[in-house]
Amino acid sequence: MPIYRAPVEDFRFLLHDVLELDKQRDLPGFADLSPDLVDDILSNAGKFCEEVLQPLNQSGDEEGCRFENGTVSTPKGFRRAYKAYCEAGWSGLGAPESVGGAGMPPILTMAVHEMGMSANQSLAMYPMLTAGAYGALLATGPDWMKQHIAPRMVSGEWAGTMALTEPGCGTDLKLMKTRAVEQPDGTYKMNGTKIFISGGDQDLTSNIIHMVIAKIPDENGQIHDDLSTVNFFMVPKFIVKEDGGVTVRNGVNTGGIEHKMGIKGQATCVLNFDDAIAWRLGPKPTPRSTPLGPGEKRSSSAGMAGMFGMMNAARLGVGIQGIGLGEVAYQNGYAYAHERRVGRALTGPMEPEKPADLEIVHPDVKRMLLQARASTEGLRALAAWTTLNISISRSSRPEAETAGLLEDLMTPVIKSFGTDMGFEAAN
Amino acid sequence: MPIYRAPVEDFRFLLHDVLELDKQRDLPGFADLSPDLVDDILSNAGKFCEEVLQPLNQSGDEEGCRFENGTVSTPKGFRRAYKAYCEAGWSGLGAPESVGGAGMPPILTMAVHEMGMSANQSLAMYPMLTAGAYGALLATGPDWMKQHIAPRMVSGEWAGTMALTEPGCGTDLKLMKTRAVEQPDGTYKMNGTKIFISGGDQDLTSNIIHMVIAKIPDENGQIHDDLSTVNFFMVPKFIVKEDGGVTVRNGVNTGGIEHKMGIKGQATCVLNFDDAIAWRLGPKPTPRSTPLGPGEKRSSSAGMAGMFGMMNAARLGVGIQGIGLGEVAYQNGYAYAHERRVGRALTGPMEPEKPADLEIVHPDVKRMLLQARASTEGLRALAAWTTLNISISRSSRPEAETAGLLEDLMTPVIKSFGTDMGFEAAN
Structure with missing residues (x-):
């Protein structure tokens, strides 16, 4: 075990x-x-x-x-x-x-x-x-939402997801096809398909709050390969009214569970949005038909900063997943090397009364375990220092701005190096 | 697909x-x-x-x-x-x-x-x-056996396996627990468990010839942590008589299918030997009780050379598995990079009329594909050259001995480097 x-x-x-x-x-x-x-x-x-x-x-x-x-x-x-x-x-x-x-x-x-x-x-x-x-x-x-939705997510009564990826659209958001059309009451109707949605559905909570990005089409109903049309939405599994009352099931349906190795207890889902009611987050976007002044650039799309804030925390979190998996792989490798016997130490039998020595006597086994431990502990220190810098960047200290830049710099490093080293440790 | x-x-x-x-x-x-x-x-x-x-x-x-x-x-x-x-x-x-x-x-x-x-x-x-x-x-x-068994394996009517690994015994054969006791008719009775036996059972052939290593116990029925007691045996799933007639099911039972990723159509089995009838291969071993003369070493156990011949071919074969998997991973990565669109080329849009360029325009995607192709083609050349040396070593050419040494040298290189690079290409 x-x-x-x-x-x-x-x-x-x-x-x-x-x-x-x-x-x-x-x-x-x-x-x-x-x-x-x-x-x-x-x-x-x-x-x-x-x-x-x-x-x-x-x-x-x-x-x-x-x-x-x-x-x-x-x-x-x-x-x-x-x-x-x-x-x-x-x-x-x-x-x-x-x-x-x-x-x-x-x-x-x-x-x-x-x-x-x-x-x-x-x-x-x-x-x-x-x-x-x-x-x-x-x-x-x-x-x-802060009053009636967030507290129920904080307590764990409800859960949340990040719904970004689509078939045919990963990193390049310009290719996104999910669309949200404004309704007379100010909400939006959303249609499209999102894939690889971690926790996309489950039986742990009575409601799920999906944080979704989608495009707002132009006046003719066309969507464009234009990042400024991408907006950020809140789409609940069960509709939540502004007074916090929960009504009917929304048009968000689970298409299936994706096949992922090693996390089969985590429901990574395909989500289909069929006329789902969606609430746009952030300031109202400038209509696409508004002409730009000379030298003026269309401002980036509404609420995307919130999405990127969520993504940056997630990127750091993914790096830390790698560190956590490296740690548990190391611990189990260490235990196995102290339990399984094979061959004899190069310097002569360590336990001559046993039929073979423990695996740990072999230098290359030690090397692999030490490598896993060193990279895990080193990365843990780097991640802890980076998260301390997040707090410094939010403080009134004179080094706050520098700390924010360090956070920006180290987040992708921890994501990629943390997962690479976790993979190596587990391999 | x-x-x-x-x-x-x-x-x-x-x-x-x-x-x-x-x-x-x-x-x-x-x-x-x-x-x-x-x-x-x-x-x-x-x-x-x-x-x-x-x-x-x-x-x-x-x-x-x-x-x-x-x-x-x-x-x-x-x-x-x-x-x-x-x-x-x-x-x-x-x-x-x-x-x-x-x-x-x-x-x-x-x-x-x-x-x-x-x-x-x-x-x-x-x-x-x-x-x-x-x-x-x-x-x-x-x-x-050459007359009645080998031809039916060559035609594919019957299959064969290599049964070496046991729970608690991988590389270190001294730890082996499977035992084979000689019977009055010259055959042996085998008891023990082998694991990770590729093709250990299947419904493709009417008989399976297991090539098994096991220890011969001493006169008191004790097995020893002594390589010279390890012998090589032929153990058929259905008993084959010396005239080629097939009689009853032998005491070789399948305990289950091991869990392996990516080759679930290959039955890697646990095999239990319960009083299975086994035929020892190679010259008769010197009884353990025969005293050694001064400076004399007990000769290595009987038929082990045959087992190592089989293992060396298998080691080369495993390296070539890595090359084959690297090749097919490369081909599918290449196809995907020419089909999936994301972002724009660093030098500006390659296909401005499309919403995004193909993945292949990105230098790091090219680098990964070229690395996979170079290592696969290079290793294929190395493996082909090594197999040519096998033939030279069996010829009467003056360089036959050198070719044999090259084969010995390159076999583990191709096994480890071929599988490492295949893994990298597929990753």
């Missing part, structure tokens, strides 16, 4: 001794962050990941999600574990206290995130996507 | 222009090998792989082998394709004419092998294992 022991000691070393969090109490969200509170959060999260999430990892992957009659069911035990996760407050760890969150800074949410990914990526991805979605909603949504 | 076009032109270039096979007619098996015959074999094998094997690759992997009531069934279409493979003579391409083979040298069998691996690794592995097994049987078996 695979094992996992949360690297709480390494996080304590990074946060207390390397980054000296106790000297950062001026940063936003750090005021009450005593060393004891940090230790409590780390050790409780580690315990939860070891005892609740990890035992469901292998069974969840073997059973997988099921898709029957248009409905997704998660593997046995996932509902109970998800409920326990939310009740313990992990779903709102980084959310503002005004919407029911614990207001913890990114350096702590990222630590908890890494442990969740090591223990059970399939399950931990559901609340990770929700956190990305409520972050974007708080950044771009109107007051009624 | 995945595509595959056999690289017949590249093989022709290697065999005619680089290695000049027409000038090697003195080598064993090359006398009748006219350029036209080489071309016929390459183009017919390529056509067979493209038209018969490849169309069953994806469907075979999706359906997978089934294991029910102790019996393995291969995916839909595999039986018919396997029959066509044997009827076309591919199963005996490299076997001596004396046992019904075509007597072709390794440089041609390896070319056909690579194309089979590209087209349908799951299916092509069944006859590949059979060829390894009949090669070992011809090298170590008594006359009655």
Whole structure:
């Protein structure tokens, strides 16, 4: 059976001794962050990941999600574990206290995130996507959404997704085909297909808030290969009224579960939008027919900044997934090398009374394990330092601007290097 | 749908222009090998792989082998394709004419092998294992096996396997637990478990000849951590008498199908030997109780040379699997990069009338494809040159000994580098 022991000691070393969090109490969200509170959060999260999430990892992957009659069911035990996760407050760890969150800074949410990914990526991805979605909603949504929707996502009662990719449209948003047409009441009707939507459907929550990008067509109903027509929308699975009341099922249907290896307990879905009611986020876009003045450029499309904020957090989160998977691969490789016997040490038998020595005596086995450990621990330190810079960039310190630039620089590095090294460690 | 076009032109270039096979007619098996015959074999094998094997690759992997009531069934279409493979003579391409083979040298069998691996690794592995097994049987078996068993393997009527690995025993044969005890009639009774046995069971052939290594216990029934007690055995699924008659089911039972990714149409099995009747191959071993003279070493165990001959061919074959998978990954990546559109060329739009340029315009996409192609074609050339050296080593040329040393040197290089580069190309 695979094992996992949360690297709480390494996080304590990074946060207390390397980054000296106790000297950062001026940063936003750090005021009450005593060393004891940090230790409590780390050790409780580690315990939860070891005892609740990890035992469901292998069974969840073997059973997988099921898709029957248009409905997704998660593997046995996932509902109970998800409920326990939310009740313990992990779903709102980084959310503002005004919407029911614990207001913890990114350096702590990222630590908890890494442990969740090591223990059970399939399950931990559901609340990770929700956190990305409520972050974007708080950044771009109107007051009624902040009041009636965000708190229910923070508590974990509802979940969220990021719905960007389409068949034929990945990185290049100009190629997007999903369209949203404004209705007399100010909402939009959305039609199109999104693919690879993590947590696109599940049976863990009573509603799902999809954060979707789509194009607004011109006056003749044509869509254009023009980024300025791309807008950001909130599309709930069940319609939510402005007073918070929930009414009928929206026109968002699950087309199926995508085939992904190793995270079969995570429902990565095809979502079909059939006249789905959508709420546009951010300022109203300038109509395409408005002529540009001399030298004037059409402003970038509405709410896209919110989408990119969500994407940047997700990119960092994906890098940290790589670190978490590298960690758990290392731990299991280390255990196996101390259990499996093969051959003899080059310097002569280490345990002559046994038929063979342990795998760990062989220099190349040691090298592989040390490489995995060094890259995992080094990347964890880099990610922790980067998330500290996120907080510095939001502070009134003189180095705030520099910290923001460092965050911009390191986010893609951690995404690509973290996943590459996690892959190497697991290989 | 995945595509595959056999690289017949590249093989022709290697065999005619680089290695000049027409000038090697003195080598064993090359006398009748006219350029036209080489071309016929390459183009017919390529056509067979493209038209018969490849169309069953994806469907075979999706359906997978089934294991029910102790019996393995291969995916839909595999039986018919396997029959066509044997009827076309591919199963005996490299076997001596004396046992019904075509007597072709390794440089041609390896070319056909690579194309089979590209087209349908799951299916092509069944006859590949059979060829390894009949090669070992011809090298170590008594006359009655060469007369009554080998020809039925060469024709493909029966299949063969290599059964070496055990739970707890991979590389380090000293740890082996499977035992074979001599019976009054000269056969052995075998008990133990072998794992990861490719083609360990299937419904393609009426009998399977397992080539097995096991330990012979001492006079007190004890097995020892001593390589000199390891012997090589022939264990048929259905008992074969010395006159070639087939009688009852032997005590070899399938415990299950192992979980492997990407070759689910290939039944990699757990095999349980329960009092299975086994025939020892090679010279009779010196009893362990015979004292050694001063400075004398106990000779290596009986028939192990045959096993290592089979293993070396298999190691080269595994490297060529990597080359074949690199080739088919490259071809599909190349096709996708010429079909999928994303972004614009750095030098400006290549097709301004389209919403985006093809993926192939991006330098890093080109780099990845060229890297895959260069490593695949380079390794193919290295493998072809190595297989030519196998033939030289078996000839009366003055450089025969050097060629044998080159074969020894290059076999592990091609195995490890071929599979590493195939993995990189497919990644």
